[in-house]
Amino acid sequence: MHTSKYPIFYVTVDIALFTIKDGVFQALAIRRRRDPHGGKLALPGGFVQPEEDLETAARRELLEETGVEETVLEQVRTFGAPGRDERGRVVSVAYAAVLPAAVETHAGTDASEALWLPVDQLLAGELAFDHREILEAAVERVRAKLEYTSLALAFVGEEFTLSELRRVYEVIWGQDLDPGNFQRKMRHTEAFVVPTDRTRSAVGRGRPAAVFRARRMGLYPLATPITRAGS
Amino acid sequence: MHTSKYPIFYVTVDIALFTIKDGVFQALAIRRRRDPHGGKLALPGGFVQPEEDLETAARRELLEETGVEETVLEQVRTFGAPGRDERGRVVSVAYAAVLPAAVETHAGTDASEALWLPVDQLLAGELAFDHREILEAAVERVRAKLEYTSLALAFVGEEFTLSELRRVYEVIWGQDLDPGNFQRKMRHTEAFVVPTDRTRSAVGRGRPAAVFRARRMGLYPLATPITRAGS
DNA sequence: CAAATAGTGTCTCTTAGACAGTATTAT
C-alpha cells in the first residue's frame, strides 16, 4: 500500500433539494449550528462514510437531515477548489433532488434547523462554503432537465391536473405557458401522462380539471422536448 | 481541526480524450505499467495534488501523459463506489476532452504508453478499475452534447469543410446524415460556422468544398439542435 | 464522357405558437 504518499482528501455530498411551495420555486436549507460558517444557511449534506457509495451517502444525509426517503436524485457536479472548506481539502459531490410540495420534511436527528426558502432568495443571500455556486449549478440543471426529461413529474404528487403540471414549468422557468397548447402537448406526448376518470376542482373556480397520473415512474428522456414559449 | 474523525479519501481525475482518426471515433488509452491493473488499458489520469483545482489537475494529467495542451474539457461525473480501487478509498472525477485528429500526442513524462483506440474496441475489451463505466458515461455525454452545443467543432481543425464536419456527427452517432440538409442547416445556423473565400479538394474527387471556420471559440449551446436523422 | 462530391430547390409533413371559441363549474 503506497497510497500514503498521495494527498489526503475528505469527501462530502451536498444536496440541493427542490420543491414548489406556495407557487414558488424553493430549496431546502439548513441553519448551521457549528463552525465553520456557524449560523449561516447551507445545503444539507455531510461526509461520505468509509464503506458508502456516493449516492447512498446523499440519500442517507437527506434522510437524516430532512426525513425525506424517496426522491429523484441526480449527480450534478463535483466541487473541489482548494480552500473551499477551511477545515482541510474537502471535495463535495453535489446532487439535485426534487420533491412534491405535499411531502413533509422534519428536522433531522442532529436537530439542525431545516427550512424551505425561495431559490431566488437563497441565491441572493449568503450561503456557507461555496454552496451558492453549487445551488446555481443545481438550479441550472433542473431548468434544463425540465425541457427534455420527465423531471416535472417529480414536482407533483401521484395525481395531478395539467394546470398543476403547467405551473411547475411556469414557476421554474419564470415564464407563462399557453394553457391550450400545453394541454395538447401533454395529451399528445406518448408515455408521459395518462388521464384517470376523475376530475378535480382545484381552485374552486372554473371547470374542474381532469386528473392525470404519470404513465411511467422515474426520470427518463422525452421523445420531444417541452418547449419554452411565452403565453 | 476536527477533520481527523472523518473518513480519508484519495481523489483522482480520469480523462476520456476523444478524437476522430481514420474516420473512426477513438479514445486515448494508457497501458498501465504498475499494479494494480498493471498491463491493462486505462484512461489517462492521476491523483489531484494538495493545492490543485480539479480541472487544473485534469489539464495537468492530460499534458503529462499525452502532451496535449489545449482542449475542450468538461466534467462528466464522479465515481466513488467503495472498492473501485483496491489501494484504498479513491474517488475519481471524470472529464471528457476532445481533440482534432491533426493534433499529435506523445508519450508522457513517465513514459507510459499512450495509444488511440476505437471507442467500440475499448468498450468491448477490458479496462482497468471502473474505467469502462467512466468511458461509457463520457461517450454518452459527447453524443448528447453534439446535438445541442458547438462540440462538433472541437473535433475538426481550425479550417474545415462541411463534409468533414458532417462526418463528425456521422461517425459519433453511427448514422449517416443527408448531405444537402446538413449543408443548409449549417449555413443557416447563426453563430456556428462562417465560410472563408477558399475551397479545398478534400478527397481529390468531385467538386471542391468551401472552407469554413468556427464563428466563435469554445463550447456554447446552439439555438436550434442538430437533429439526428437518417440519410 | 462517367463518376464523385458540393451545393441548391422544392415538396411534404409535423409541430410550435397564437388565439378564438366552446365547456363546465362557483358565486
Added chain:
DNA sequence: ATAATACTGTCTAAGAGACACTATTTG
C-alpha cells in the same frame, strides 16, 4: 349572468426530412 378555469379548433409560420436537380471537379 359573470367570471374563472378547462379544454378544443384552427390558422400560420418554420423547420425537418426526402429527394431531385445543378455545379464543379478528376480520370
